[in-house]
Amino acid sequence: MSILTGFFAVLYSLAGIVLFGGLAYKIWVFFKTPAPLKIPTTPAPITRAGVAFRLAREVTVFESLFKSNKWLWLFGWMFHLGLFLVLLRHLRYVTEPVWNWVVLIQPFGKYASILMVIGLLGLLTRRLVVDRVKYISAPSDYLMLLLLLGIGMSGMLMTFVATPDIVQLKRFLLGVMMFQWEDFPASAILTIHMLLVALLMIIFPFSKLLHAPGVFFSPTRSQVDNPREKRHVVSWALKLESGDKR
Amino acid sequence: MADFEVPTIKEDIIVPHINPGVMEGEGPFVARPEHQEALGFPGELVDNWQEAAVAKMGEMLKKYRSLKVFMDSCVKCGACTDKCHYFIGTADPKNMPVGRQDLFRKVYRRYFTIGGKLFPKLVGAEDFTEEVLNDWYNYFHQCSECRRCSVYCPYGIDTAEITMAAREIMASIGKGMKYSNEIIGKVFKIGNNLGLPEPALADTLEGLEEEVEDDTGVAVKYPLDQKGAEILLVTPSADFFAEPHVDGLIGYGKVFHEAGVSWTLSSKASEAANFGLFIGSYENMRRVALRIREAAIDLGVKRLIFGECGHAWRVAYSFLNTLAGPFDFLDQRYPVPQHILEFTLGELKKGTLNIDKSQNDDMTLTFHDSCNVARASRIGPTPGSQFETPRAVIKAVCNNFVDMRPDTIKEGTFCCGGGGGLLTDDLMEVRVKGALPRMTALKEVVEEEGVTHMAAICAICKSQFSKVLPYYGFGMDQIVSVHQLVSNALILKGSEQESEQAEAGA
Numbered sequence: 224m225s226i227l228t229g230f231f232a233v234l235y236s237l238a239g240i241v242l243f244g245g246l247a248y249k250i251w252v253f254f255k256t257p258a259p260l261k262i263p264t265t266p267a268p269i270t271r272a273g274v275a276f277r278l279a280r281e282v283t284v285f286e287s288l289f290k291s292n293k294w295l296w297l298f299g300w301m302f303h304l305g306l307f308l309v310l311l312r313h314l315r316y317v318t319e320p321v322w323n324w325v326v327l328i329q330p331f332g333k334y335a336s337i338l339m340v341i342g343l344l345g346l347l348t349r350r351l352v353v354d355r356v357k358y359i360s361a362p363s364d365y366l367m368l369l370l371l372l373g374i375g376m377s378g379m380l381m382t383f384v385a386t387p388d389i390v391q392l393k394r395f396l397l398g399v400m401m402f403q404w405e406d407f408p409a410s411a412i413l414t415i416h417m418l419l420v421a422l423l424m425i426i427f428p429f430s431k432l433l434h435a436p437g438v439f440f441s442p443t444r445s446q447v448d449n450p451r452e453k454r455h456v457v458s459w460a461l462k463l464e465s466g467d468k469r
Numbered sequence: 470m471a472d473f474e475v476p477t478i479k480e481d482i483i484v485p486h487i488n489p490g491v492m493e494g495e496g497p498f499v500a501r502p503e504h505q506e507a508l509g510f511p512g513e514l515v516d517n518w519q520e521a522a523v524a525k526m527g528e529m530l531k532k533y534r535s536l537k538v539f540m541d542s543c544v545k546c547g548a549c550t551d552k553c554h555y556f557i558g559t560a561d562p563k564n565m566p567v568g569r570q571d572l573f574r575k576v577y578r579r580y581f582t583i584g585g586k587l588f589p590k591l592v593g594a595e596d597f598t599e600e601v602l603n604d605w606y607n608y609f610h611q612c613s614e615c616r617r618c619s620v621y622c623p624y625g626i627d628t629a630e631i632t633m634a635a636r637e638i639m640a641s642i643g644k645g646m647k648y649s650n651e652i653i654g655k656v657f658k659i660g661n662n663l664g665l666p667e668p669a670l671a672d673t674l675e676g677l678e679e680e681v682e683d684d685t686g687v688a689v690k691y692p693l694d695q696k697g698a699e700i701l702l703v704t705p706s707a708d709f710f711a712e713p714h715v716d717g718l719i720g721y722g723k724v725f726h727e728a729g730v731s732w733t734l735s736s737k738a739s740e741a742a743n744f745g746l747f748i749g750s751y752e753n754m755r756r757v758a759l760r761i762r763e764a765a766i767d768l769g770v771k772r773l774i775f776g777e778c779g780h781a782w783r784v785a786y787s788f789l790n791t792l793a794g795p796f797d798f799l800d801q802r803y804p805v806p807q808h809i810l811e812f813t814l815g816e817l818k819k820g821t822l823n824i825d826k827s828q829n830d831d832m833t834l835t836f837h838d839s840c841n842v843a844r845a846s847r848i849g850p851t852p853g854s855q856f857e858t859p860r861a862v863i864k865a866v867c868n869n870f871v872d873m874r875p876d877t878i879k880e881g882t883f884c885c886g887g888g889g890g891l892l893t894d895d896l897m898e899v900r901v902k903g904a905l906p907r908m909t910a911l912k913e914v915v916e917e918e919g920v921t922h923m924a925a926i927c928a929i930c931k932s933q934f935s936k937v938l939p940y941y942g943f944g945m946d947q948i949v950s951v952h953q954l955v956s957n958a959l960i961l962k963g964s965e966q967e968s969e970q971a972e973a974g975a
């Protein structure tokens with residue numbers, strides 16, 4: 224077993240724990256933090272089902288973003304759709320046997336990377352040329368885009384130019400998940416790709432990537448508009464009532 | 470007339486290039502110790518203010534999901550950057566919604582996130598220095614908490630929530646705002662924002678009764694503290710005397726009269742406004758709201774109706790049940806609380822009101838959707854009724870109505886520029902500049918559609934427009950109350966106008 228294998232096996236075990244543990248913790252914090260007042264941005268749905276539909280539209284077609292800015296919507300949506308398909312495609316590296324639908328989408332996943340990279344380039348350009356967006360950008364905002372671009376482009380290189388030993392890569396990944404380490408199929412591009420992905424996994428729960436779970440917990444989008452019909456009080460607010468003469 | 474440059478109205482609503490620092494300044498007058506202490510805040514800036522502020526921030530992050538989720542979720546996509554009227558009017562990037570949030574977020578990141586603790590420069594985190602505090606005080610008082618940004622943010626991040634949290638933190642370390650805090654103090658002490666005591670109020674209402682009787686020959690009553698009345702009307706205190714507000718109040722009274730219901734105002738709850746919202750203080754907002762519950766119980770009413778006021782309607786519609794409920798002692802066949810427009814539209818549909826639309830023919834109307842009504846409430850049973858109900862009432866009483874352009878009305882409406890506790894002379898520059906997008910849209914319909922007047926259902930909007938319309942070359946009387954229009958067109962039973970109508974018809 225090479226040093227690289229040991230390194231990546233440890234790195235990915237850690238990255239997996241940080242990503243899933245960190246996300247679970249953050250989601251739990253969002254969940255248990257109370258929302259004392261009804262603040263949906265109206266017009267808002269008046270039923271739970273309506274709210275589910277509103278959230279579904281936000282997540283799948285970025286409804287609010289579409290109202291806001293068509294170019295941003297286009298690039299953002301291309302990037303996310305690309306990313307989503309690419310992620311689905313990657314499932315074949317970590318499932319055995321590979322699910323049928325994952326097999327079916329392989330060709331789409333392959334070209335989705337192009338969508339993703341074009342989207343990212345658009346977003347990066349916007350960040351650099353629109354003075355308002357440049358003003359609000361911290362170094363981490365650029366680095367995040369560069370990181371994703373790095374991942375996307377190194378991935379594309381492997382898909383379209385220099386395919387690594389996929390079979391061995393899958394053995395390695397399944398091995399990490401089962402705690403039975405297998406050799407890492409060393410190649411320069413794969414090494415870079417895998418390093419960047421591990422980095423992304425590790426910073427995910429500590430960065431703005433929390434927008435992915437965040438949207439489901441955003442009270443302005445996830446609350447039902449029914450304050451007159453149903454009294455909404457959280458426990459810390461209820462405590463204030465103990466002194467009242469009612 | 471101004472010691473600042475009044476923006477010129479352009480062809481279109483133009484997104485400016487950023488001009489960092491143009492709106493730097495001291496912010497509004499700071500609350501004096503007595504204003505602070507009446508609300509349970511320290512009189513002046515406490516010695517360990519930085520520590521205290523960070524501790525308060527930590528506490529609020531645990532109490533408000535909105536704050537926590539909004540702090541973590543922003544991706545700096547910039548979708549909101551051109552959506553704020555204060556940015557459009559001033560070009561100061563700290564008036565872009567995300568720019569404003571980042572004043573808060575950089576402190577949050579520094580003290581509450583791993584990235585900000587380890588690599589502050591990388592993630593844009595900063596210590597809570599005096600300079601940052603000054604920026605907070607200045608720029609969190611250039612936000613009218615209008616929620617326009619939250620419509621366009623892909624996660625619904627509502628800068629109003631951040632502004633409220635920042636103001637609450639500042640008040641809690643002794644740096645509150647004079648205007649709002651002084652007013653809340655008056656509500657606690659006297660019962661309304663204007664500090665009108667009961668005798669003055671009774672006097673004013675008597676005056677109104679005389680005026681209406683002179684005009685119409687009908688003895689319409691404007692009752693105060695009448696026990697056993699069916700309806701308690703809670704309305705912004707501006708309705709008691711200022712133009713065009715009072716014409717609205719006259720209208721409510723006429724509608725109630727024609728509907729044949731008994732109603733009353735309360736001297737204890739002689740104010741619909743609740744500035745506790747503006748300063749983000751749940752406790753103060755609740756204390757203000759409880760007066761209304763007490764008044765309703767004391768007077769033994771069955772229904773609760775609110776007059777024309779934007780933020781008051783938000784607090785009433787969205788929060789009253791939470792803050793001061795349950796209202797199980799009221800008649801559950803009616804919404805609790807109900808908006809006066811819901812009542813009036815109901816009567817119009819029932820046909821109890823004799824309307825002569827031609828009485829408003831000297832005007833061509835447009836309608837300004839008030840932010841809090843548009844983006845934080847309903848006025849009716851369905852989503853979007855907050856847009857339809859006022860328009861339905863206006864169209865029922867006026868022949869000439871046109872809307873302003875679509876991106877400036879309904880959920881995309883632009884704030885009047887004076888909401889969220891900014892309606893004070895020490896913020897005149899911000900108020901005037903923030904009105905630019907609305908003034909631009911208004912000018913368009915004035916020139917192209919011959920609009921003469923703009924109707925609104927908010928006391929703050931009405932006051933703000935009376936003040937800023939002249940800066941842009943309009944007349945201060947071009948802003949009207951919706952119930953003023955109703956009042957103009959409503960022919961009272963047994964009135965002189967009714968006989969004239971009969972003669973004309975015969």
Ligand code: HEM
Nearest residue numbers: 281282285288298299300303346367368432435544546623
């Ligand atoms: C529920 C899932 C998700 C939703 C609904 C969502 C939605 C959005 C939206 C609406 C934007 C703003 C527009 C834009 O800049 O594209 C955005 C930005 C972004 N998202 Fe997501 N996203 C999701 C998951 C993810 C994931 C899993 C990643 C990365 C691993 C990610 C990475 C990013 C990045 C880096 C940006 C900022 C782009 C920029 O810098 O301009 N998102 N997301």
Ligand code: SF4
Nearest residue numbers: 553612613615616618
């Ligand atoms: S709430 Fe309104 S005033 Fe405040 S930042 Fe958003 S758009 Fe601007």
Ligand code: SF4
Nearest residue numbers: 543544546547549622
């Ligand atoms: S639109 Fe929302 S996510 Fe985008 S920069 Fe503004 S606040 Fe942040």
